[in-house]
Amino acid sequence: MTLTSTAAGELATSSPAGAGARPAKARTRRSGSRRLARAGFLFVLPAVIYIVGFQLVPVVYGLVLSFTDYSPLARSGPEFVGGANFAKVLGDPRFLHSLLVTGQYVLLVLPPLLILALLLAMMVNKPFRGVGFFRSALYVPHIVSLTAVSMIWLWLYSDNGAINGLLEGVGLGSQAWLLDPDSALPAVAAMRVWKALGSNMVLLLAGLQTIPAELYEAARMDGAGAWARFRYVTLPGLKPILMYVVATDIIFLAQSFAEVFVLTKGGPLESTTVANVLIYNEAFQYNSMGSASAMAFVLFAFIAAFSLVAVRNFARRP
Amino acid sequence: MSVTLQRRPASGSGFRRWRRRLRPGSFLVLFASSMLVLLPFLWMISMAFTPTEQAFGDVSLLPAEPTFDNFVRAVEDANLLPALLNSLIVGAIAVATNCVFAIAAGYGFAMLPFRGSTALFYALIATTAIPISVTLIPLFLMARGFPLTGGNDILGQGGIGLLDSLGGIVLPFIVLPLNIFLARQYFSSSAPDLAEAARIDGAGELRVFWKIYLPLARPLVAVIAIFSFTAVWDDFLWPLVTISSPEHQTVQLALTRFLSAGNIQYGPMMAGAVIATLPVLIVFLFNQRHFISGLSEGSVKG
Numbered sequence: 001m002t003l004t005s006t007a008a009g010e011l012a013t014s015s016p017a018g019a020g021a022r023p024a025k026a027r028t029r030r031s032g033s034r035r036l037a038r039a040g041f042l043f044v045l046p047a048v049i050y051i052v053g054f055q056l057v058p059v060v061y062g063l064v065l066s067f068t069d070y071s072p073l074a075r076s077g078p079e080f081v082g083g084a085n086f087a088k089v090l091g092d093p094r095f096l097h098s099l100l101v102t103g104q105y106v107l108l109v110l111p112p113l114l115i116l117a118l119l120l121a122m123m124v125n126k127p128f129r130g131v132g133f134f135r136s137a138l139y140v141p142h143i144v145s146l147t148a149v150s151m152i153w154l155w156l157y158s159d160n161g162a163i164n165g166l167l168e169g170v171g172l173g174s175q176a177w178l179l180d181p182d183s184a185l186p187a188v189a190a191m192r193v194w195k196a197l198g199s200n201m202v203l204l205l206a207g208l209q210t211i212p213a214e215l216y217e218a219a220r221m222d223g224a225g226a227w228a229r230f231r232y233v234t235l236p237g238l239k240p241i242l243m244y245v246v247a248t249d250i251i252f253l254a255q256s257f258a259e260v261f262v263l264t265k266g267g268p269l270e271s272t273t274v275a276n277v278l279i280y281n282e283a284f285q286y287n288s289m290g291s292a293s294a295m296a297f298v299l300f301a302f303i304a305a306f307s308l309v310a311v312r313n314f315a316r317r318p
Numbered sequence: 319m320s321v322t323l324q325r326r327p328a329s330g331s332g333f334r335r336w337r338r339r340l341r342p343g344s345f346l347v348l349f350a351s352s353m354l355v356l357l358p359f360l361w362m363i364s365m366a367f368t369p370t371e372q373a374f375g376d377v378s379l380l381p382a383e384p385t386f387d388n389f390v391r392a393v394e395d396a397n398l399l400p401a402l403l404n405s406l407i408v409g410a411i412a413v414a415t416n417c418v419f420a421i422a423a424g425y426g427f428a429m430l431p432f433r434g435s436t437a438l439f440y441a442l443i444a445t446t447a448i449p450i451s452v453t454l455i456p457l458f459l460m461a462r463g464f465p466l467t468g469g470n471d472i473l474g475q476g477g478i479g480l481l482d483s484l485g486g487i488v489l490p491f492i493v494l495p496l497n498i499f500l501a502r503q504y505f506s507s508s509a510p511d512l513a514e515a516a517r518i519d520g521a522g523e524l525r526v527f528w529k530i531y532l533p534l535a536r537p538l539v540a541v542i543a544i545f546s547f548t549a550v551w552d553d554f555l556w557p558l559v560t561i562s563s564p565e566h567q568t569v570q571l572a573l574t575r576f577l578s579a580g581n582i583q584y585g586p587m588m589a590g591a592v593i594a595t596l597p598v599l600i601v602f603l604f605n606q607r608h609f610i611s612g613l614s615e616g617s618v619k620g
Contacts, residue, residue, distance in 0.1 A: 032517075039523035040430025047423035048438065050493045055445040058456035065455060072459070120351060123344045136606045137352040140359065143602045145552035147570040148591040152362045155584045162361050194355065255449050258554040258570075262577065276555075279451045284559055289455050296451040303449055 066293035073287050085294035095295055097270060098278040099302065101185065105274055106253045106306075108189035109196070113249065114242075116193070117200035122234070124201070125208045135205070139198035146195065150262035153191040154178070157263070178264050181271040188263050188272055192256070200245055207241030208234070247307040254303045275299045362595075365588035388589035395583075396590050397564055401572035406597075408484050408568065409547040412491040416546040417539055419493045424501020425527055429513065439502065446495045450555060453490075458559055461486045486560045487568060491550050497542045504538040505531065544605060548598055569594045 066085055068078035089095050124135050141149060156162050157177040164174035177187040211233065219229045235242075257276040260266060266273035266281075275295065283292035366388050368381040392398055427439045461480040464470060469477025480486035508531065516526045532539075554570045561567055573594055576587035 036430050036523070037432035040426040040432045040435060043426025043430060043523075043527070044423040044435070044438070046419045047493045047498055048442065050419065051442050051445055051495060054457065054460075054490060054492070055448060055453065055495075058453040058460065059448060061456035061460070062452050065459075072462070116351075120348070123348050132606070134348050134352055136602075138355050139606075140599075140602070141355060143548065143598055144359075144595050145554070145570055145598070147552070147554050147573055148594050149358075151573060151576070151587055151591045152358045154582070155365060155588065156358060156361065158582075158584070162358075194358075197351075197355065251447055251449070255451060257450075261554070261558075262574065276451050279454075280555070280559075283455050283458075289459075293452075293455050296449065296455065300449050300452050304447075307447075 062293045062296060065290055066297050068290045070289045071287040072289060078290065081290065085291045086298070089291055089294045089298060094270070094273075095275075095278060095298075098273050098275045099299070101271070101273055102254050102256075102275045102299070102302075104185060105189055105192075105256060105272075106250060108186055109192045109253055110246070110249055113193045113196055113200055114246070117197055117245075118204050118238075120197070121201045121204035121208055125205060135202070138201055141195045141197065142199040146258040147262055149195050150191065150259045153194075154263055157187055179268055181269045184264050184268055184271050188259055191263070192253070192259060195259075196249070200249070203241060203245050204238065207238045210241075211237035243311045246310045250307045250310055251303055254299065254306075362588050362591055365584060366592045368585060370583065370585045388585040389593070391583070391586040392590040392593065395586060396572045396575045397567065398569070398572055398590060398593055400565060401567045401569045402593070402597075404484060404487075404566060405551050405569040408488045408491075409550045411484075411488045412494075412546040412550045413543045415488075415492045416494055416497050416542055420497035420542060420546075421501045421532070421535070421538065422527070423493070423498045424503075425505050425531060427498070427502045428505035428508075429510065429527075429531070430523065439498075442495050443499050454555065454559065457490060457556075461489055461560060481560050482562045482566055484566065487553075487557050487566075488550060490556055491546065491553075494546060494549060497545060500541060500545075501535075501538060504535060508534065540605060544601060547601070551598060 070078035367384040463474035464479035
């Protein structure tokens, strides 16, 4: 605390001490750089305190909770139960099912999303008249909230909604998209691909723009066709950003909640009960916060493992 | 719009580049994808103006007899106006705190490195990978036990703390690590000579930051303001968990009121979605460049 207050004083009063003590030049420089370092520390301190307090402390707190039995309605505090929650949760078919659904959801969204986003990014990479319009238009779903977007699609998928209207218009029968256990998860996934396309495209576009044009020229001189240029110039050049995109996509997709809550509430027949929906219900509907925390940490472990595997695989192959 | 107009003469060899066109095939694919992306929004707007009786089985984009009834019902049924105000307030708080603390932190990491600052920076950024489900329950309990709020004593006992309050909604958004990242990226590419000159003139570090670098960083402030606002505005799970009374609902929560009814009233729901989308869409249309470049530049340079 004393350190903080003196340094804060220095910050405010533009340090006349530094100007007064002139003699040894080296000494002033060193104390000057120390002064700068201290100022830097003070600049980052509020953010550090906040993030430690509201990101790291909760993780530790959550880990502690996962070894306890705790209902927020109970008068007594959390009761230590050891690894019982983890044993219970890992033997719980509902939870294992939700992990499976989460994995299916990620797999349904990620490949089409990456392929489409890359295709579109390559098309809007060249400057041409109207490129700004396409970039912005494709980005619009990203800026609209998941809740609002899900509501639009709830109507599109409804019995008398636009999708069934179009299908009937061309002579195909209508389908109960969100009420059929076979089509509910793909339907939610299709919406998510649509929603995430723009942000993925923009990130990949930025990656494409870091690839020097000379590399393409050189490849062309060597007689490389379009596919060879894509395979040996574009893909290797995109590797870092592709890794970033895949990892963040996995991290975000595996935590999906709002779209499922709005579109299906986890149904029909739990076909869309992703892990976060189950965790939410466990913690806030059934007030079982200990086991919900255990579920959250198991999910965390899976997300971390899969995003690491994805990053590694992408790192090895171009 | 004005952006494109200004740009043409600015880039010297640009004139030729602007005239370059896409191959017809690519153009067709782009056009079709853009339409597929925009069509649901056009339907949303169309539905919002369509009288409920006509809404079903109608795939035309222009309502035959446009009406404002759905908007009136959305505002009345879902309590949308107070919810909009709540969302605006918490959004403004998050914008203010992020603009001060996240930018200061990014500046400190970029311009005033201290021992271990790089490691600390990456540790902070790594927290973005922590899943929300892991922190959701502890944050809920911490908000409930927040001292001296919501009837709590100094030990956080006795009341509901920050639960069911606007302060509670904004709690996870005070400083977003992504914003620190963007700020550091921004300042690490700005020139240090100005700071050195100012220091020789006897300016303190706070003054150098506040008077010299912050005024130059207006694009950064715009990006961080936009990200912070949309993060709070769009959030759904945290308000769902913490807010219990209707008067503290945010826009996204208020929208879900249309879902709870037995048969969903799509007209008013679409009107509500239009209202909830409009503020963000307007900000986007005026700042497209900031939205898109801010996101891409920040992530690539790192």
